[in-house]
Amino acid sequence: MKTVRAVPFSGMIGFLMILALSLPAGAAETYKIDPVHSSVIFRIKHLDITYVYGRFNTPSGTLRFDPDNAADNAIDMSVEAVNVDTDNSKRDKHLQSEDFFHVIKYPYISFKSKSFKKIEPDLYEVTGDLTLHGVTKPMTVTARHTGSGEDPWGGRRIGFESTFSVDRTEFGVAGSPGSVADRVQVTVSVEAIRE
Secondary structure (H helix, E strand, C coil): CCCCCCCCHHHHHHHHHHHHHHCCCCCCEEEEECCCCCEEEEEEEECCCEEEEEEECCCEEEEEECCCCHHHCEEEEEEEHHHEECCCHHHHHHHHCCCCCCCCCCCEEEEEEEEEEEEECCEEEEEEEEEECCEEEEEEEEEEEEEEEECCCCCEEEEEEEEEEEEHHHHCCCCCECCEEEEEEEEEEEEEEEC
16 A cells, blocks of 8 residues: 655645746736726707717626736627617617617627737726628727726625727618717726636
8 A cells, every 4th residue: 555645734735835926927807897987978969959879788797907007907898789778768778779780680890909008007008809790800999998986785896987989880880861960979887806
């Protein structure tokens, strides 16, 4: 019968210290987007007179973040087009129709990053692909790291926000020409929980 020798406790501690030191410092961590504390808000001009505001409820996706290595950061998020909400059910039904988002054929609007570049201490240039109405186009936005820290339940959270504009007609969303502007301003505010 072969004898198994126990590893001395001090030896185990030494091994764990070597292992910890060999791991890359500040490696990117993965976060899951919190739909309750994240927002996708848009505004569009009506009759060239005033802005109408709306939102897409319950965004989802993941965020990878390393404050020391922007090249390792990434975001992959989406909203269900059917969740468009302008506080008017008749208008929401029209936006869900073939005139606008055609939610039966194109159920998701998504953005998937390809690169992150730090341009200021908390400001990043993010390049990726926006998919809307079945059309995918590259776009670059700036995103600000709005904060991070521990929550009361033992988790760690992180936040980012970006404001940009999109020409809806470039994606085939062309309903109500003349009465609704082509360009839409979008603000995305994301809070995500470390997995």
